[in-house]
Amino acid sequence: MNQYRGFTEKNKAKKKKGQVPIRLNILFISVFLIFSLLIVQLGVVQILNGQEAQHQINQAENTPTEKAVPRGKMYDSNHQLILDNQAVKSITYTPPKNGDTAQKRLEIAEQLADYITIIKDEKKLDKTIRERDKKEYWYLQKQDRVHDLLTAEEREELSKSEEYQAELDAITVDNLAEIDWTPDLKNVIAIKKELDSAKELSPHIVVNDGLTEEEYALVAEHLNDLPGIDAVIDWDRKEIFGETLSSFFGKLTTSEQGIPSENSQYYLSHGYTWNDRVGTSGLEQEYEHILRGRKEKVKYSTDSNGNVISSDIIVPGERGKDLVLSVDMDFQTEVDKIVEEELKTAINNPASNSGYLEDALAVVMNPQTGDVLALSGIHYDKEKKEYLNQAYKTIYDAHEPGSAVKGATLLAGYQEGVVDIGSRLSDRAIKIQSTPKFSSHKYLGNSISDLYALEESSNVYMARIAIAIAGATYQENKPLYNFDYSAFNTMRNYYSQFGLGIKTGIDLPFEATGVTGANPAQGNLMHLAIGQYDTYTTLQLAQYVSTIANGGYRMKPRLVKEIREPGNGEGQPGNILEAFSPEVLNRVDMDEKYIDQVQEGFRRVFTNGTAANQWRGFPYEVAGKTGTAQRTKYKTDEDGEPVKVAETENLSLVGYSPLKDPEIAFAIIVPENGTGIGRHQVHHAIGKRIVEAYYKMKNNLDSQKEED
Template identity: 35%
Template sequence: MLKRLKEKSNDEKIRNTMNKRISFVFGVIVFIFAIIVLRLGYLQIAQGSHYKQLIKNSENLTVNEAVPRGRILDRNGKVLVDNASKKAITYSRGRKTSQSEVLDIAEKLSKLIKMDTAKITERDKQDFWILKHPNKAEQLMKNEQSLLDDGSISQDEYDDALHKKIGEKQFDSFSDKDLQVLAIYREMMAGSALDPQMIKNEDVTDEEYAAVSQKLSDLPGVNTTMDWDRKYPYKDTLRGIFGDVSTTQEGIPKELTEQYLSKGYSRNDRVGKSYLEYQYDDILKGKKKEMKYTTDKSGEVIDSQVIHPGSRGDDLVLSIDIDLQKKTEEYLEKQISKLRSEGAKNMDNALVVVQNPNNGDILAMAGKQIDKNGDLTDYDIGNFTSQYAVGSSVKGGTLLAGYQNDAIKVGEEMVDEPLTFSGGLSKRSYFNQDGKVTIDDKEALMHSSNVYMIKTALKIAGSPYTPNMSLPTDISEAGQKLRKGLNQVGLGVKTGIDLPNETSGQIEPLTDNPGNFLDLSIGQYDTYTPLQLSQYVSTIANNGYRIQPHIGLEIRKATNKDTLGPVKEKVKGNVLNKVNNTSDQIKQVQEGFKMAFNEKEGTGYQSFNDTTVPSAGKTGTAEVFQDGEPRVNSTYVGYAPIENPKLAFSIVYTNHPVPEPWLNGGDLGRDIINYYFKEKDKN
C-alpha cells in the first residue's frame, strides 16, 4: 500500500514538472506572436504611409534608347541587312524640369552643335516666341485675359487667339542663333519625362560629339551615345522585299499606330513599316533598356538602377540564296535587253520566282518594271502584289480539274479542231488553225491545245462539244468546279507567303457568261500572281502537295559578336492541301510537262531541251490590251530535274507584241536551271 502511494506521488511530480515546462514553452510562443503582431501593426499603421511612398517613388521604366535591330541574312549566312552605327546626342527630361530649364540647356547646346532648322514649324516658332517673351504675350492678350477671367472663353480658346496674333512680325525678331536654339529645344521637349529624346543623330561631327561629351556635367539630362541606320551590303538587291524602318523622328507611322500600340510599343519607337521589316518586327526590334528610378516626394530622381541593359534584335535568316538571287537578276536584265531588241518595246514588267518545290523555300525573287526608254526599276514585290492574265501555263490545272470531275480520263483522246458555236463564236488552237488532229491529254499539254481544254471545260459543264452548239446559259456550278480544281494547285488563292500585301488575283463572276468560262480553262479570264504560278508548278512537281511558300527560314538568337547564335525557331512551309487527284492523274500532267520541254513539237523545246539536268514545264501566252492596243503576256513555269525536282520557277513578261514574231523568253528559266545545278555540282 505504501509502495503504491509512493509511486503515485512520483508520477504526480513528473506530471507537474511537464506541465510547467509546457506552460513555459507556450508562454514563450505567445510572447513571440505578440511581438510579431505589434511589429506588423507598427509597420502598417505607424510606418505604412512611409513605405507606400517609397513604393510610389520607385518605378520601373522602359527607356527608349536606340537598340540595334537584328540582322537579316541569306540561307548561307551572308549578311543582307545590317546596322551602321552613328554618333548621336540625346536628352532625358526630368519630371520636374521646367521649360525655362530646358531652354537654358538648349542655349548651352547651341554653342556646341549645329542643327538643321528646316523642320521648325510655325507652331514651334509661336510657342518659342511666347516662352521667350511672356510679358509681350500678356500685352497682346489683355482683352482676352479679361474674358478668360470671367469665364467667357475657355483656356483653349485663349491659347488659339494668342497663337493667331503671333506671325511673321514676331518671327522677324528671331536671329540665326535663336533658330538654332529652337531646333534643339523642340527635340528636347518632344517626348515624355525620363524618356531619352534624340536631339541629333545625323551628321554629328567628331568635334561636336567630343565637345558635348566634355560638357555633360553642365548639361543635365544630355548624353552622347550611338544610334544606328540600316545598311545593305548588296545595295538595291531585294531592297523592296526587305522593307523600311521608321526614323527616330517618325516613330510609329500613323497608319500603323493602333496595331503597334496594341502590342505594347511606344509612339516614338522605331518600327518596321513594310514587308520583311514589318512582318518580322517582333523578332528584329530588340529589347529596350529598363531602368528603375527612385524619386523623392517632390518627384526629383534621386537614384536610378539598370534592370535590363537592353539588347539588339534577333537575327532573321532567309531562304534566299543571295548568289542565286544576283545571278537571277543578271539573267533577267539580260533577257529584258534581248526581248526589247527583238521588238518588245512596250514590255513593262518582267518577273521571276525560284523556289524549292518540296518545302516552300523561296530561293530567289526578282522583278523589273520597264519604262518606254528601257530604264529598269526594281519590282521584286510585284511577284506577290500584282496579278496578270497568264495564258496556257495554267492548263495543267485545267486537266487536273477535268480528272477530278470525271469529265476526262487519263490518256483520253480528243480531236483538236476549230470550234464553232451558235452566235458566231469560234475557238481554235494556235498550233492547229484549220485541220483536225487527234491528241491525248499529254499531247494537249505539249502542243498547248486550247481546243482540248475547252472541250474539257464543256464536259465539266455537262455539255460536250458539238459543232455550232449553243453554250450553256448558266455556268455557275461548272465555274465553281473548274475554279476549285485551279485553287487546289494554288491558282486564284493566296499562297500564304510570310510577307504582307499579298493579292489573291482578280477573280471575276461566272454565272451567265459561258464564253468567259471557256477562256478560264485556257488562262484567259482570271488573273494570277507570279508567286501563285510558282506554287502551282511546285504542286505538280512534288506530286500534288500545295505547300506554303516562305522567305523566312530561321530565327537566330542575337549574340554580342558577328557570329550566328543558336536557332530559336524554324520557319517551315506547311502543306496547305493535297490535290484531289490520283497519282496516275498527276503523273499524266507531269508527262505532258516533260514533253512540252523535251519533244521537238513542245512549246518550250527551244529553250529547255538541253538544260544541265532534264527539266519539265509549261509555257503560256495570254491576249491582253495595253492603252487599247492588243498585246500578249508571255509566261513560263517549270521544274528540274524531272525526277525528284529540287527547283521550280515561274516567269512572267507583260505586254509583248502580238505574234508573229513569237518572242522567246524561256532562256531565263534555262539559265537559272543551268547555273543552279552547275553550282550545286561544283559545291
C-alpha cells in the same frame, strides 16, 4: 539641543525628498507637450498637406524605363550575313518626370544649338519651321505682352488649351516681324520641336542623321551643362548586298515616327515605348517579335523637382534574335543579273518591245520544302532609262499567265470526270453566238489526246473541258445550252488547290491574290480555262508548278528557315532556337495517276512541244508549261470611247527540274511584250539560265562539302 538638531535634519531630509517628484512631473509634462505638438503637426501634414507630401514623395521615387537594343541580323542559307546593324551616333533628350516647361525646353534648345545644327540644308530647314513654330517662339519670348493679346471677356469662356490657341492665333505677321529669323534661330526652334516630341523619362533622339563627329564630341563634352541631354549610340540597318532582296527585308519606322499611332495600344501593351522603332513591312514586320530583342531596363532616380539624378541598369539589354533565310544570296544575285540582262535584250529588240514592256519577274523555289530560293523583279524606268530592282512585284503584281495554267485545267477535267487519261477531243475552233471564234494557236487535229493537248497547248481542248464542267451542250454559233454558271466556282476551287487565286501563305505580312474576273459570260469560262481571264502572281504560279512537280502537295513558301541566338561577333549566327519544318498546306483532291499524266505532258512540252525549239539540247532534265496571254491596249478618244492602240502579249513559263524528285521549280512572267516575228524569247532565255545557275550553285556547294 541634540534632540532639536536631530529634528531639524529630519525635516530637511523630508523637504529634499518632496522636491524630486516635482522635477519629474515637470519633465513628464514637457515630454507630453512635445509629443502632443508632434502628433498635432503630423495630423496637420496628414489631413491638410497629405496630398502635397505624397506628390513630393512620388517625384523623388525611382522610375524604370527602357532603352532600345540592336535588332536581330539576317543571314542567307549559307550563313552569309545579308542584313546587319550599323552604329549611328545620336543625341537624345530624356525629359524629367512630369516633363519640362516649354520655357525650360527652349533654354535647353538654345544651349544645345551652340554645339549642333540638326538640319544643315537651309531650304529644308525653312520648310521645317512653320508659322506656328514661330508664333510659339514669339509667345515664349514676349511673355510680358501675351496677356494683351486677348480681352478679359474673350478669356472668360475659354479652357486653358483654347486660351493658348487663341493667343497664338492673335499673334500677327507684324508681331513676327519683330524677330530676326536667322538660320541660327531657326536651328534653335528645330531643336526645340524635337524636345517637344519627347515623352517623360523616355529617351528621344533629337538628331542622328547628319550629326558630325565634332558635334557629337562637343555635346558629349558638355553633358553636365545640358539637363536631360545624352550622347549615345543608336542603330540603323545596313543591307550588305544593296538592293538585292531589300524589298523583302522591309522597312522600320524612324525614331521620330516611333510606334504606329493606329496600333499604339497593341505595341504599348507588349512593352514598347512611344519612340521605339518597329518593322512596318516585309520580314522586319513579320518577325518583329523575334528581331526586336530584349530592351535594356534602366532605373532612374529623380529629385523632388523631377530631375534625373542617377541611373542604374537593372536588366541588361540583349539584341534581337537572328534569322537564317532560305535564299542563297549568290544565287539570288545571279538570278537578278539574268533577269535584268534578258529584259535589256528584249527591250532592245524592236519585235519584242511593244512600247509597254518594262518588267520581268521570276520566282525560284524548292518544290519539296517550299523554300524560296530566289525572288527577282526587274523594272525598266523609261524616263530615267534605268533598270531598277523591284522584286516585290513577284508577290504584289498579278498578270494573266496564259496557257501555263492548263495543267490545273486538265486535272480539274480528270477529277470532274469529263475527260480521262487518253480522252480524245476535237481541236476544231469553237464559235458561241455573240462571241469571237475561239481557237488554238494552230489547228491540231480532229482527235487529239490529253497529252498532245498539253504538249502543243491546245486552247480548244481546255475550252471543251470547261464547257463540259458547266454541263453545257455546244452547237456552233448558238448559245451554250444548260450552261451552269457555278462552273466558274468549280474551276476556281480546283485552281485554288494549287495556290492559284489564293494566298500562298508565304511568311510576309502581305501578298496579293490576283484579280478574279467579274463577268460570268459563257465565253469567259473558256478564257479562264486557258489563263486569260483571272490574274495570278509569279509566286502563285511557282507554288502551282511546285505542287504538280512534287506529286500534289501544296507547300507553304517560306523565306525564313531558322531562328537563332545572336552570334558571337565572328560573323556567324548563334545556336538554333527554332528550325521551321516544311509545311503542307493541302494535298490536291485528285488521283495520283492524273498528276502523273500531267507530269508526263509537262515533260513532252520541253522535249517535243511548244518549248522544244528553245530547250533542245539543254543538258538538264526540265518539265513544265509555256504560256502566252493576248493583251489589247486601249486609250480613250475625245468622245470617251476606247480605241485600240496596240496588241501585246504576256509571256510566261513554269517548270521544274529534274523530273524525278525535283529540286527546283520556277515561274517567269514578262508582261506586255510585242508580237513581232523574231522577237526575243525572253521567258525561255531567263528559264534556261536560271536552271543552269542552279546546277552550278549546287555543284559548287557539293564540292565545298567534299573539301570540308
